[in-house]
Amino acid sequence: MNSSSLVEVRALSKKYCRDLKKSLWYGLHDIGKEITGRRQNAEPLRAGEFWALRNVSFSLSSGDTLGLLGRNGAGKTTLLRVLSGVIRPDLGFAKVRGEVAPLIELGSGFSPLLTGRENIYVNAAILGLSGRIVNGLIDEIVDFAEISTSSTCLYRAIVKG
Amino acid sequence: MARDFVGSRHLAYRLLIRSLRSQYRQSLLGYFWVVIAPIAATGVLLFLSKQNVFRSVETTIPYGLYLFAGILFWQIFTDSYQRPIQWLSTYRLVMGRVNFPREALILGALCEVLIQAGVRVSMLLFVLLWLGREIAATFLLAPLAIMALIGLGLVVGLVLAPLGLLYGDVERGMNLIMVFWFVMTPVVYPPPVHWPASLLNQVNPVTPLVVTARELVFGTGLTQLGPFVVVSTLVIVTLFVGSLLVRLALPHLVERVSV
Secondary structure (H helix, E strand, O other): OOOOEEEEEEEEEEEEEOOHHHHHHHHHHHHHHHHHOOOOOOOOOOOOEEEEEEEEEEEEEOOOOOOOOOOOOOOHHHHHHHHOOOOOOOEEEEEEOOOOOOOOOOOOOOOOOOEHHHHHHHHHHHOOOOHHHHHHHHHHHHHHOOOOOOOOOEHHHHHHO | OHHHHHHOHHHHHHHHHHHHHHHOOOOOOOOHHHHHHHHHHHHHHHHHHHOOOOOOOOOOOOHHHHHHHHHHHHHHHHHHHHHHHHHHHHOHHHHOOOOOOOHHHHHHHHHHHHHHHHHHHHHHHHHHHHOOOOOOHHHHHHHHHHHHHHHHHHHHHHHHHHHHHHOOHHHHHHHHHHHHHHHOOOOOOOOOOOOOOOHHHHHOOHHHHHHHHHHHHHOOOOOOHHHHHHHHHHHHHHHHHHHHHHHHHHHHHHHHHOO
């Protein structure tokens, strides 16, 4: 890895399967291989599989900005998921120095039965922020989200009206 | 692995608070449900036995109490097996978005199980005191048997979790199996002594745990100490294996079910 690069992606490939039943079966198969310690072969593709990412390479240094453009299903989110370490590449590698704060589909961790404030603490904890840090930031967060009058209402009530 | 659990304790605490708060918010009776469920179950079964729907059995302690304790123990066991899958399933989508320490989910689920078990045992103690029964000194050792029960539940839960997250069949199947398992465990009847029914004592790992927990609570002498020790030891070993299994399987599960 280049000493100045913060994000380094080399020959990254990731395959997916659109057929749910097959995908679940492959998942079970892969778990079995993982447990018995046999390394799975990324190639060839199994029936129903396709490459969501194929041979992606790039590197980003401090100060760089990279925009990803593509049609639905082009693999943008998949790349972000690999970069945030949520899923592992089938081939190649992605290395990231520093911390990643992925903003993929905000609010997926929100509970409709918690207040805005409670949800802020939970989601901050999921992103690795301690309660003490959030205590110092909570007013700023509430202002930014423009929920200052409703932050103690249930999330369900906030989003519905 | 232990270090990862320690590192995730802050997140586990937050998630636990979240779970406890949101669980009963949309209900009138709230936390009382923890108390109501076993009392109602005991009431129904006691009524049925009084009506001779099933052959009433001889127990050294009042049958109602015998039943109540057994049901509480059984519920602690089912809680412990359901909770890990439930937590993993709740955070399925979040796991696909953020790479937070997954150990927090297991730790949080475990804490929730411990809290609920604590409430259930306190309830039992309260009922015994309320009825003016003398509390046996062995009651102090009952938490050991309860922990073994929780451990066994967690083992079942952790081993089934990977499969259960992939296929809905597991949950449906387990609901069915649990009904049979309940009937096969001496909850509403004393452990069978005559062959072949007594075979249940040997093949059902829950039996020695429930029996021992009840004997410790009522101080009636231990009859299944040997099997209890064997099962508890196996639980400790398999608990480790189960956690390892979930750890290895989770990345694959996240990939398949959280997109």
